[in-house]
Amino acid sequence: MKYSTDTSGIFTRFDMEIEVTRRSIRRISSDFALQAIADCVADGDEEKTEEAVKEALEQKDPLEIIHEGLIPGMNEVSRLWDEGVYFLPQVILSSDAMMAGIKLCEQKLGKPLKKKGKIITHTAEGDIHDIGQSIVNALLNADGFEVINLGTDVPIDVVVEACLAHKPIMLTGTALMTTTMSAFPKIAAKLKSMNFNIPFVCGGGAVNEEFVTGFDLGIWGKEASQAPAMAGDILEGAHWQELRSKWNG
Ligand code: B12
Structure with a gap:
């Protein structure tokens, strides 16, 4: 029996690959909580986005969270998509994470966000x-x-x-x-x-x-x-x- 001798993937540090993408997410806020929300959206992590939004809602205005955390996070995703760094699954996951965060903010606001058109x-x-x-x-x-x-x-x-x-x-x-x-x-x-x-x-x-x-x-x-x-x-x-x-x- 012939065994494959290709060991090229064995020493790949996948956590380091994630770091490379992470580093390409720009700093969008000097506010720790808003930056954390933007990062969670850009990472496409719906659960963490919800946690970060819930925590921020204890002190911040829902509209501030949407316009200065959630949307800028998604804008980063659009940029990374344009630059060929992100692919479809990331865009969809990030969009879901952003929408989940917006839903929490809307609940707090008591009304849906006014849409542009x-x-x-x-x-x-x-x-x-x-x-x-x-x-x-x-x-x-x-x-x-x-x-x-x-x-x-x-x-x-x-x-x-x-x-x-x-x-x-x-x-x-x-x-x-x-x-x-x-x-x-x-x-x-x-x-x-x-x-x-x-x-x-x-x-x-x-x-x-x-x-x-x-x-x-x-x-x-x-x-x-x-x-x-x-x-x-x-x-x-x-x-x-x-x-x-x-x-x-
Ligand atoms: C993935 C795929 C599938 C998947 C679809 C999964 C899904 N949920 O979409 C599956 C396996 C189901 C599939 C099925 C079929 N497929 Co198919 N498929 C493809 C494949 C490989 C990729 C298409 C794709 O998703 N590209 C990526 C997306 C992102 O590209 P996109 O939609 O064009 O979007 C980009 C731009 O066009 C633009 N854009 C798109 N829409 C809009 C709208 C606006 C407003 C703006 C601004 C921009 C914009 O933005 C995107 C980039 O940013 C192509 C081959 C290829 N290389 O293109 C064949 C292809 C499209 N399929 C083909 C065929 C024939 C079929 C089948 C009929 C096969 C069969 N015999 O069953 C069936 C179709 C069934 C049906 N009724 O539709 C042919 C079509 C041939 C033709 N010219 O008519 C292709 C070209 C393969 C080929 N070379 O023969 N397919």
């Missing part, structure tokens, strides 16, 4: 590839938007009806297959025919700039991390054409 996200009809959409959801949530997540394989009419019912400031779509991306121009045409001209940001491996800018309302989203900034532009009054000329070539 509603955004509907979906993955195209016939398509179950939702990893890109999950990142978009996590980053938008982290930036304070209310995300109405329609999920995957969403029929065209369901997307249109949801837009009419919720009146979001922006719609997003993700498609990973050449067979499913054709849903996007159909959705855009239906919205346009009803004079509901909201920016429709489409991304996913199947689509490219040429395809998405080929129909009215369409703006191509290359990276999930663009979504919060695009939504921010809409809040400042940008129309779909302005958004397209800013973000697409």
Whole structure:
């Protein structure tokens, strides 16, 4: 019998690898409790985030904890994602940790946090590839938007009806297959025919700039991390054409 002689992994100090990532989390507050909360979020540790938030709530204002601890922690995660240090599991875990912390703060406040604006996200009809959409959801949530997540394989009419019912400031779509991306121009045409001209940001491996800018309302989203900034532009009054000329070539 032949045994593997590859011993390269034996002496790997995994705790030291964690340290490398830890060191890349920037210092965001001189306040010990707020920094600890941001670190717990960036570590994606929901339980520790809750503990740290509960402790901080004994002395601090819930809004301060959200805006100076939880959200900056998630912003670090977005940065590390952009830099290729973090991958999807970390982004999702951190988003869950941040949301758990926000929930505790909202309980203390006695009311839900005022959101910046509603955004509907979906993955195209016939398509179950939702990893890109999950990142978009996590980053938008982290930036304070209310995300109405329609999920995957969403029929065209369901997307249109949801837009009419919720009146979001922006719609997003993700498609990973050449067979499913054709849903996007159909959705855009239906919205346009009803004079509901909201920016429709489409991304996913199947689509490219040429395809998405080929129909009215369409703006191509290359990276999930663009979504919060695009939504921010809409809040400042940008129309779909302005958004397209800013973000697409
Ligand atoms: C993972 C995967 C799966 C997983 C999906 C798990 C899940 N929950 O998503 C599983 C195994 C289930 C799967 C199934 C299938 N898959 Co598949 N899959 C993949 C794979 C390997 C990776 C896709 C992925 O998640 N990429 C990572 C994410 C992060 O990328 P992304 O979604 O594009 O998002 C990025 C950007 O596009 C952007 N973005 C995305 N959305 C948005 C939105 C906004 C607003 C913005 C701003 C940005 C943005 O942001 C992200 C980066 O920051 C690809 C191959 C590949 N290398 O791409 C094949 C691939 C997509 N699959 C393919 C196929 C064919 C299938 C199946 C039909 C296989 C089968 N015969 O059963 C089924 C599909 C079933 C269905 N009805 O959907 C084909 C599609 C071919 C085509 N062109 O049509 C591919 C390309 C593989 C191939 N080379 O053939 N698959």
